[in-house]
Amino acid sequence: MVLSLLFASGFVQAGADEDRAAFREFYEQRFPNVELKQHINGAYALDAGRRAQWIEMEEFPPYEFTIDDGDSLYHEPFRNGSDYSSCFAGGGAVKQWYPQFVAGEIVTLEVAINQCREKNDEPALAYDGVEMAQLMTYMAYVSRDKVIDVSVPGEAVTAYERGKQFYYSRRGQLNFSCSQCHMQIVGMSLRSETLSASLGHVTHWPTYRFKWQEVGVLHRRFAECNEQVGSEALAFQHPAYRELEYFLTVMSNGLPINGPASRK
Amino acid sequence: MAKVKIRGKVREGVASIKSLMPHPMETGSRRDAQGNMIPAHYIETVICECNGEQVIRAQWGPSVSKDPYFAFKVSGAASGDVIKITWVDNKGETSSGELTLK
Amino acid sequence: MKSMNRRKFMQSLFLLTAIAALPKLAFARAVPAFSSSTVDDVLKQLLGDMPIEVSDKIVFKIPEIAENGAVVPVSVSTKIEGVDRIYLLVDNNPNPLSAVFEISGRTLPDISTRVKVGESSMARAVVRANGRAYMTSKEVKVTIGGCGG
Numbered sequence: 001m002v003l004s005l006l007f008a009s010g011f012v013q014a015g016a017d018e019d020r021a022a023f024r025e026f027y028e029q030r031f032p033n034v035e036l037k038q039h040i041n042g043a044y045a046l047d048a049g050r051r052a053q054w055i056e057m058e059e060f061p062p063y064e065f066t067i068d069d070g071d072s073l074y075h076e077p078f079r080n081g082s083d084y085s086s087c088f089a090g091g092g093a094v095k096q097w098y099p100q101f102v103a104g105e106i107v108t109l110e111v112a113i114n115q116c117r118e119k120n121d122e123p124a125l126a127y128d129g130v131e132m133a134q135l136m137t138y139m140a141y142v143s144r145d146k147v148i149d150v151s152v153p154g155e156a157v158t159a160y161e162r163g164k165q166f167y168y169s170r171r172g173q174l175n176f177s178c179s180q181c182h183m184q185i186v187g188m189s190l191r192s193e194t195l196s197a198s199l200g201h202v203t204h205w206p207t208y209r210f211k212w213q214e215v216g217v218l219h220r221r222f223a224e225c226n227e228q229v230g231s232e233a234l235a236f237q238h239p240a241y242r243e244l245e246y247f248l249t250v251m252s253n254g255l256p257i258n259g260p261a262s263r264k
Numbered sequence: 265m266a267k268v269k270i271r272g273k274v275r276e277g278v279a280s281i282k283s284l285m286p287h288p289m290e291t292g293s294r295r296d297a298q299g300n301m302i303p304a305h306y307i308e309t310v311i312c313e314c315n316g317e318q319v320i321r322a323q324w325g326p327s328v329s330k331d332p333y334f335a336f337k338v339s340g341a342a343s344g345d346v347i348k349i350t351w352v353d354n355k356g357e358t359s360s361g362e363l364t365l366k
Numbered sequence: 367m368k369s370m371n372r373r374k375f376m377q378s379l380f381l382l383t384a385i386a387a388l389p390k391l392a393f394a395r396a397v398p399a400f401s402s403s404t405v406d407d408v409l410k411q412l413l414g415d416m417p418i419e420v421s422d423k424i425v426f427k428i429p430e431i432a433e434n435g436a437v438v439p440v441s442v443s444t445k446i447e448g449v450d451r452i453y454l455l456v457d458n459n460p461n462p463l464s465a466v467f468e469i470s471g472r473t474l475p476d477i478s479t480r481v482k483v484g485e486s487s488m489a490r491a492v493v494r495a496n497g498r499a500y501m502t503s504k505e506v507k508v509t510i511g512g513c514g515g
Contacts, residue, residue, distance in 0.1 A: 323400075
């Protein structure tokens with residue numbers, strides 16, 4: 001109980017493993033009837049009515065066309081004859097290992113895709129573009145059920161801590177932090193939205209949001225969320241968003257990838 | 265545009281078919297970022313055939329959702345039957361998809 | 367605008383006849399009903415003076431609170447025999463008629479689709495069988511999204 005209060009209010013100087021244990025314990029206490037793993041389904045784990053509609057959507061989900069587009073893109077050879085399989089193993093089933101801390105920076109899967117393209121003399125894809133979303137959708141799909149396994153080596157601790165700090169810091173005109181909505185008042189309604197747990201947040205991206213009527217990547221939601229609290233929306237793959245993604249992914253270590261997903 | 269996707273299972277002579285058709289299904293009452301009306305563009309007719317025989321026809325208005333989902337059931341079906349779904353929209357554009365039931 | 371739509375519709379009907387060998391059955395033209403803006407008008411266009419009986423034999427599934435009004439899953443099935451038409455209406459949509467399903471002998475009266483519900487509204491499933499009409503209805507609430515939408 002004391003630990004969760006500390007969590008809600010600020011910064012616990014503990015290692016990533018301890019952070020994750022405390023994170024999980026928080027949600028276990030808050031939702032004793034929800035198996036931790038179910039939070040990968042966000043609000044659908046918390047609301048029966050929404051869950052029923054989501055299950056209907058899963059009969060033939062709208063993101064299927066995007067998976068097919070991503071499949072075509074993934075298998076299209078580069079001009080030099082090579083392709084993405086030269087950079088990613090298992091047919092692209094690698095999402096569970098990202099983000100990674102490599103050569104002093106946080107490399108998300110999107111960044112790795114562009115690094116692969118650069119290595120093969122191909123132009124980079126826009127991080128907020130359709131093709132990147134399609135590729136990410138395909139790679140999430142082939143990575144489904146793989147268990148998230150992201151480490152925080154010594155040299156990555158500073159970046160990890162910055163991501164954690166972002167999560168707990170208030171921002172914007174509404175002066176909300178991520179933790180306020182997704183921990184303090186998690187499960188409650190914000191107008192007609194049911195606030196979902198941060199545990200399992202990263203597992204289901206990219207996401208087809210009915211609101212967007214298309215698939216969008218995780219950083220699109222970060223930017224949207226920041227805008228909604230009256231804070232500055234950063235560019236996709238801005239270092240602050242990469243660090244936030246890193247922190248959130250570490251918190252979800254042990255959970256399976258279940259992207260792409262459909263959401264409200 | 266991508267083709268109509270069809271999934272189906274036959275059990276005791278009844279084929280349960282599910283389909284997803286990519287289409288904007290614009291109602292004609294939305295505006296774009298510049299404030300111009302986006303013209304109506306939606307599927308008007310869907311024809312489903314089993315081995316060339318029409319089994320169900322749907323007529324839609326623009327209030328059917330974008331990338332329409334359509335599920336239906338056909339009796340007297342068997343493994344090897346070919347299900348074909350064809351749509352025609354208000355611009356006269358058309359596309360179709362086929363599935364051979366296993 | 368209306369006459370343009372009608373002309374375009376006629377064009378596509380011609381195309382339709384060309385691409386699919388339609389049986390020469392006199393399927394009632396539901397087309398004008400799509401332009402009607404009231405439920406009464408729609409039902410009159412579709413069924414004429416046929417009395418419509420409220421029935422509990424139609425299984426009409428639609429969520430009570432739609433997650434997103436743009437994509438509301440809906441399904442209609444019934445044990446009533448001899449069904450040849452299933453109609454879907456959303457009362458408060460600008461044009462209440464959403465979809466018409468023409469059921470043949472081989473097709474079970476069991477369909478699912480996803481529709482737009484513009485604002486909280488009554489939704490109706492109407493079934494025509496053996497020259498009689500049956501109806502059931504459900505209320506669908508559409509909410510404004512939180513977090514600024």
